[in-house]
Amino acid sequence: AQKVTQAQTEISVVEKEDVTLDCVYETRDTTYYLFWYKQPPSGELVFLIRRNSFDEQNEISGRYSWNFQKSTSSFNFTITASQVVDSAVYFCALSEANDYKLSFGAGTTVTVRA
Amino acid sequence: DVKVTQSSRYLVKRTGEKVFLECVQDMDHENMFWYRQDPGLGLRLIYFSYDVKMKEKGDIPEGYSVSREKKERFSLILESASTNQTSMYLCASSSGQGMLGNQPQHFGDGTRLSIL
Numbered sequence: 001a002q003k004v005t006q007a008q009t010e011i012s013v014v015e016k017e018d019v020t021l022d023c024v025y026e027t028r029d030t031t032y033y034l035f036w037y038k039q040p041p042s043g044e045l046v047f048l049i050r051r052n053s054f055d056e057q058n059e060i061s062g063r064y065s066w067n068f069q070k071s072t073s074s075f076n077f078t079i080t081a082s083q084v085v086d087s088a089v090y091f092c093a094l095s096e097a098n099d100y101k102l103s104f105g106a107g108t109t110v111t112v113r114a
Numbered sequence: 115d116v117k118v119t120q121s122s123r124y125l126v127k128r129t130g131e132k133v134f135l136e137c138v139q140d141m142d143h144e145n146m147f148w149y150r151q152d153p154g155l156g157l158r159l160i161y162f163s164y165d166v167k168m169k170e171k172g173d174i175p176e177g178y179s180v181s182r183e184k185k186e187r188f189s190l191i192l193e194s195a196s197t198n199q200t201s202m203y204l205c206a207s208s209s210g211q212g213m214l215g216n217q218p219q220h221f222g223d224g225t226r227l228s229i230l
Contacts, residue, residue: 004156104158
């Protein structure tokens with residue numbers, strides 16, 4: 001069963017708009033790790049952020065911010081003031097303690113129009 | 115920066131051929147992974163390796179095998195290629211330090227494989 005759900009398949013925005021990508025996960029472990037990756041048209045997945053289950057503090061990195069809420073099993077990602085270079089497929093992923101495997105969501109394609 | 119290099123960006127093969135996809139990482143990572151990526155399905159794990167000559171099946175190992183003779187190199191083998199193996203293949207590596215699952219995986223550029 002899929003452990004990570006990204007309900008939004010595609011999002012299209014105009015440059016400078018904010019965009020929020022939803023990620024809902026499912027796990028029975030108390031220790032787990034959440035990740036976001038970006039895949040630009042060139043194809044390579046780029047690691048953006050890792051969060052462990054004991055750290056619910058939100059994080060901001062430039063125009064990117066992440067909201068982790070254990071109560072709703074969500075780890076959402078917001079791009080503020082989007083730019084054309086933000087156009088990519090974004091993946092949320094989960095790994096559980098004592099497991100090598102990453103479970104990926106299906107991805108959300110973000111298109112930013114000039 | 116971690117560098118994961120896949121031998122080909124694009125590859126076209128015929129049904130029934132034996133196909134080798136090569137992956138090399140330069141960060142002395144213990145763990146290496148092979149995924150395939152298909153539209154609407156995200157990334158699915160085929161095989162992974164946590165040490166030289168060690169391998170474990172992922173979620174979709176059927177029709178594939180792997181080889182890890184050296185720490186830096188992880189090969190994916192399609193024993194007899196079929197059209198349903200047409201896909202994007204991604205290799206990744208991660209450090210074995212700390213708790214399992216803790217370390218991010220670093221990916222190569224991918225190989226877009228077409229089986230005709």
